Amino acid sequence: MPLLELNGIGKSFGGLPAVDRVTLGADEGEILAVVGPNGAGKSTLLSLIIGLQAPTRGTIHLNGDEVTGLSTHRMRKLGVAMVQQTPRPFPTMTVLENAAVGAMFGLAEGGHDEAGALRIGTEMLSLVGLDNRRHDHVGNLNLHEQRFLELARALSGRPRLLLLDEVMAGLNDSELQSSIEMVRTIRDELGVTVVWVEHVMQAVVNLAERIVVLDFGQVLAEGQPATVMRDQAVIEAYLGAGGAVDA
Ligand SMILES: Nc1ncnc2c1ncn2[C@@H]1O[C@H](COP(=O)(O)OP(=O)(O)OP(=O)(O)O)[C@@H](O)[C@H]1O
Numbered sequence: 001m002p003l004l005e006l007n008g009i010g011k012s013f014g015g016l017p018a019v020d021r022v023t024l025g026a027d028e029g030e031i032l033a034v035v036g037p038n039g040a041g042k043s044t045l046l047s048l049i050i051g052l053q054a055p056t057r058g059t060i061h062l063n064g065d066e067v068t069g070l071s072t073h074r075m076r077k078l079g080v081a082m083v084q085q086t087p088r089p090f091p092t093m094t095v096l097e098n099a100a101v102g103a104m105f106g107l108a109e110g111g112h113d114e115a116g117a118l119r120i121g122t123e124m125l126s127l128v129g130l131d132n133r134r135h136d137h138v139g140n141l142n143l144h145e146q147r148f149l150e151l152a153r154a155l156s157g158r159p160r161l162l163l164l165d166e167v168m169a170g171l172n173d174s175e176l177q178s179s180i181e182m183v184r185t186i187r188d189e190l191g192v193t194v195v196w197v198e199h200v201m202q203a204v205v206n207l208a209e210r211i212v213v214l215d216f217g218q219v220l221a222e223g224q225p226a227t228v229m230r231d232q233a234v235i236e237a238y239l240g241a242g243g244a245v246d247a
């Protein structure tokens with residue numbers, strides 16, 4: 001049984017489908033990449049999974065239980081965490097306090113006390129390479145660092161399923177390499193299943209076991225990275241959107 005199952009899931013805005021009857025599954029321990037041109041519906045798909053928005057049609061199952069339309073709060077308690085495309089850290093808190101928040105709230109077992117949360121937050125900051133910034137004010141982090149802080153916060157909640165929305169956009173080559181390793185570690189050592197929206201094809205091809213390509217809200221192709229990236233319809237979707245597939 002897949003950990004996550006979407007069945008004919010859809011979301012429309014003003015009658016226009018942003019996500020259009022998407023059916024897909026993610027197995028426990030898998031890294032599943034979701035790619036597609038701007039506006040393809042990738043972020044909307046993740047927001048439906050974690051309950052930031054309710055689907056207009058279809059069902060979502062987690063570990064066999066139906067979770068369609070549950071709130072984000074409930075989904076966190078069920079072990080789902082998300083790093084959104086635009087970071088929204090708590091501006092008055094330090095880096096460590098931001099990371100620790102994930103361990104205090106939203107855990108299935110009811111959350112840690114402050115000392116425990118700070119310990120887990122420190123561990124997760126170390127995993128994302130921000131441990132030397134833990135006493136900094138969060139406003140001193142650049143956009144990339146804020147994204148990795150959000151990742152640390154998500155991981156502090158000990159998720160089973162982690163949804164990542166373009167955390168690698170704009171990184172240079174060495175940052176990219178280390179963040180690819182980071183996601184691998186999250187899966188291999190923390191045992192987290194990852195559904196990962198990404199534009200950076202180099203990262204996707206290096207890391208994902210499977211790719212789903214969305215275009216106009218629909219699944220255009222699905223399969224192993226090397227195969228999917230050679231698919232003519234996929235190439236056209238990218239070229240049509242003004243970007244080549246340069247993996
Ligand atoms: N809250 C909203 N209200 C109205 N339209 C929306 C809303 N959210 C998304 N859309 C529309 O839904 C479509 C899919 O948007 P979405 O943000 O999911 O795409 P995306 O694949 O994540 O794009 P990008 O690669 O640019 O992040 C777009 O046409 C977008 O304008």
Ligand SMILES: [Mg+2]
Binds near residue numbers: 042043044085165
């Ligand atoms: Mg998006």
